Amino acid sequence: MGSCSATTAQSDPWWKVDLGRNYKINAVIITGKDQHPLNGVEIWVDASKTPNVTSFRCGVIPVFGEPLSGYLSCNGAEGQFVRLLLPGANLKLELCEVQVYSTDFAYPQPNVAVKGRAVQSSTLYPAEAHRAIDGRRDTFYTEGSCSHTAPQSDPWWRVDLGQPFIVSNVKVTNRGDCCADRLDGAQIRIGNSLKNNGNDNPWCTNVTHIPLGNTFTFTCKSTGTTGRYVNLLLSGEMRILTLCEVEVYADPAVEALSNIANYKPALQSSTKKVWDVFSFLDAGAHKVVQTCRTHRFDKLCCSQTHTWRNPWWRVDLGAPYRVSAVVLHNRHDCCSSYIIGAQIRIGNSRTIGQNPVCSTITNADLKQTFYCSEMEGQYVSVNIKEITTLTFCRVEVYGSRVDRGPAVHLVGGRLCWSDALFYCRRHHWDLLSVQSHDEQTQVEQLIAKSVYPLSENVWLGLRRELMGMRWFWMSGEALTFNQWRLFPPLFPNPCGGVGRTDGLWSPLSCAEHNNFLCQSAPAQSSTKVYYYSSKMPRV
Template identity: 45%
Template sequence: MNGSQYIWILSGNLLKNVAVNKKAVQSSQGHSFGDAGKAVDGIKDGRFIKQSCTITKEESNPWWRVDLETVYKITAVTITNSDGFPDRLDGAEIWIGSSDETNDNKNIRCAAISHIPGDQTVYFPCSFGEGRYVTVLLPGEQRILTLCEVEVFSADYAYPLPNVALKGEATQSSTFSFAAASKAIDGRRNTIYSNGFCSHTAGNEADPWWKVDLRRTHIVTSVKITNRGDCCAERLDGAEIRIGNSLENNGNNNPRCASISHITAGKTITFHCDGGSMEGRFVNVIIPGNRKILTLCEVEVYAAPAVEPLLNVALQKPATQSTFFLLEIASNAVSGCKSGLSLEGCCSTTLLQYYPYWRVDLLAMHKISAVTIINRQDGNHLWLQGAEIKIRNTLSSLGFTLHTCGTVPKVVDSREHTFHCGDVEGRYVTVTIPKLWQILSLCEVQVFASPTVPEVITPSLPTPPPPPSVGKLLGGRNVMVVGERLCWSDALFFCRRHHWDLLRLRSLEEQREVEQLLITSPFPLTHHVWLGLRRYIMGDRWFWMSGESMKFKHWRRDTAPHRYASPCGGMAGGEPYLWGDRPCGEHLSFICQSGAEVGAQRVQFYSFNKATSQAT
């Protein structure tokens, strides 16, 4: 190397799709060609007319599951959606576990699917679990589940989940003597209190609590509690573990993960949350009741940071290659065609030459997690043999960083190859064969990544006028009724972009004031309006997307909708203004709020769907 002209880094790993051709089952079969095995046949063709997709009957909570036959360390799952019915997958969840029971509390939720565009593939990082079964569950009534391909990638280099509490910050309701809250996350399971490694609240306190702030939202799979060993083991009886993103009541109003009936003196017990893994930044242990003492000798939280699903950012981006053969030009490999057939215009091919290459410009720096290359399926598949995937930040010969994400094996025996790139940053992805007299041919390149800097958007049309709205001050917040009609997820993003979040109601008084606001609206509203109500997919619990606790409730029949209902909630637009579940894709008016309580952490939600509205 001469000076600092460039840096060369080997950073990738070839991933193995352990789901291909494995046994798959589903809750029902809605068409003769829509059997469960179509989602693991190795064909990522999202065109429904090609009959390579699964389909269930219309039913409550349809599901699909693949048996990997053994337990794997899973690093990612990809889902390819159908072009004809792209909205069917909205709201589905991906679960991983060693049990084929849907509600097993040891199952781990890899991701929630807000939306996947038709005939596109989305990459879901979930390198925090082991399992034999991967399940896609679609909650709600009268739903149809369609999947065109499910890929499950394992990697030998995956590591067990870390105890993220070690890097957290602990607090408690009070402190006795030297037994600070931090003693419960010092990494020591020393159970003798006098040795100085246990936390301890002051004596005879009402509802004593202990909390660890994980500093960012995590997917928590298990919590380990070590009890005091020298006395008083019964003090922990009846304690509750709570996990969430809200700091209301010091986090003690967050959803309950599990209850502690009893832990033997000096022992450590592992708790899995009811219904599977839970998402949150704060983990609390609280003992309800008067005259209580809370002592913890160690709290371990095994979790992974919550991550967003990744789109194929190479789709339709500018592509070039060293030479081209007939009509097999570079742009064919980023056209979205995944059949691997040249006659369908899917493949790019160079001439016979020295060091042939193909390159895509992502137009901005990205953090690249994985690259998938689809090989030819009409012969000449060896023209990809030995190709290397390289990522670089600039095309300049000076000051560039070059990462090698992976190399296609010499024996090309699979339809496609996926490489884990370790979240390296770069703008250009190049596929090259570093040999003399070679032909390079490939039929689709997918780059799963997130932008490292905001994309530059050139305005082309005048900004449309804002939708009709009316508002008032409510409990220190500005509350705004919006007349535009959007689906639930689009309404959420509208409120988060222009205000703070969809509305959360704290009391009957606030409910009545909002009812009056709806009555006096100067513009027509829909029969229901969206609120920030959302249900946990694997259970009956509802929560506010603003991260605040749900103390006040106003459900129909005084009962929250059960787990078979839609996970999106709103309020009736007329008497008696009761809350209820509504289909998430329904276009309704909605109510935004300008802010939340101090310390509230909004629940993360992702969607790749472009907002659409209906005229009022």
């Protein structure tokens, strides 16, 4: 209750956030409240405080599911203000959370806790552990969405995520009707051990205080915290642990992969040569992708540019890879702070600034690991957007080769069919087409392995002619294989998806909000079908 905002009942209520500067907005996620459904809410991106003709409407969320949360892609619309508008008379706009993601990020990480299994040290019936991962942020105990232990020494709560994940952050929602201080001092621990019920796993951070009914986000003190189990431990005698929601946002952990950057061709914007007694020491770009592991410049293991505007370094992996992680070794002899502010980018363009950002370096640690969520690209670069020197001593890149066929991406957001099409065409290549039994099997396996809850159907690039019965793929390939649940497909729904549980195809209303599948490349000799929508930019 205390973590939500609300307007009075009025005509066209609105809510707006000032981001502080212009951003290119990738996506907006909003969460509403049961009593005031947000059917018909519009999401706008404004360049100025006063909406005008340059304002961009990302779209409308017509129907909310359970929990009341909706996602809309904004396709890189640029602006400083994100505005939510609920058109109509005598309406009340109530919001419990708004999340805004810039284009430097892919689709926001999923909350993997909702598919986990929760246990706790004791239970004050009926407030069992699983209530804290039901996807609802209801904060009144009587609403049946909070866990509660009995009074005891050192109570704990744990969620098993099912497999190791690289945890970015943990969101904790406190009780809203009383007892806000009960969570004070709780430890968040993350790891792969069940020793002492998981309470001996590495410490992530502490919960200092969460006000009544609020949701706070906690980030681990060490980068790249990995584990299968997330614990909340409350040390002390006769303590009570009450949690109204625990959300864990994470990527699957990096498997054992080889360093694919070793001895690959590397370039940099310029090369510094330093005179050392009898000769020049070469600080070329190739130095940091060899086997040398020292952190000293005089051991001929480090690269260094001249002091110049926007210095950069780049390695060519020789082919597209799905990059799981980049490890960077900093200099130890001096100049370690030079790396702060550098961006690590991955993509298929030789132009540094055109590739997406994996991470920004924020400290001068000797060795840092950056997790890139299997970003695809042939080139990995490090660049700084200022006048400075770029220098470091080793770069390791871990990933797997992209198959010759198009990579398939299951997207965690739920969009209507046309918005899903635009999302895929912006971020990948197109909505997925399925051409054989083998590809159908791969789709079913990918859906079955999803780490987050999926809609009953998942969008494909299937579309029916508006004035006929012929179905076709938006990617331009011929419909030579089908897996229809009923054949011929029932009229009149013109958009197609695959069933989450049985893998069969069905014609669906294009307005449904479903997860969807994107493909990264076309088949040979295919030309994707042009599509135009009045509310979205042309693609």
